[in-house]
Amino acid sequence: MARVQLQIDDPANRLTLHAIVQAAGHSVVDSIAEVAVTDNIESALDMVGPTPVLVLASASQIRDAVAAMRKGVYGYIFLPLQPGETDLMLQRALGSSAGARTADARPLNEVEAGHILDVVRQCKGNRAKAARVLGVGRNTLWRKLKQIESRSMGVSDVP
Secondary structure (H helix, E strand, O other): OOEEEEEOOOHHHHHHHHHHHHHOOOEEEOOOOOEEEEOOHHHHHHHOOOOOEEEEEOHHHHHHHHHHHHOOOOEEEEOOOOOOHHHHHHHHHHHHHHHHHHHHOOOHHHHHHHHHHHHHHHOOOOHHHHHHHHOOOHHHHHHHHHHHHHHHOOOOOOO
């Protein structure tokens, strides 16, 4: 399943989470993880990056955990640990990073077409205004829209 990094200072929580993570079919690693779990909010903020970070939080730390989420921490796992919550949060965190990778894997022409159509829609079909918003000439926008239309009909790109 997934590689999970545990940076837990409390020995009881570390052993418990290690067992929970392995029982859920994930592996515990020291580096190059797909999800990181820590019990220190400051450490969680330092770890924010492409890997989703979960922080362990007791009832008195929820406010700080939510503040950390506003700064990029993916979420928190409530202490004391509840059955199923850890695996649920790991799955959600894994889903968020997988979704980001999938979105990035779309071909450039699909991303461009989606953006152009969104801008035209936001401009209520006014192509001159959409061209200004996109920073292209009206003829360029017209040509791009023709290409998008021909691709959606299964015809090869119009030159």
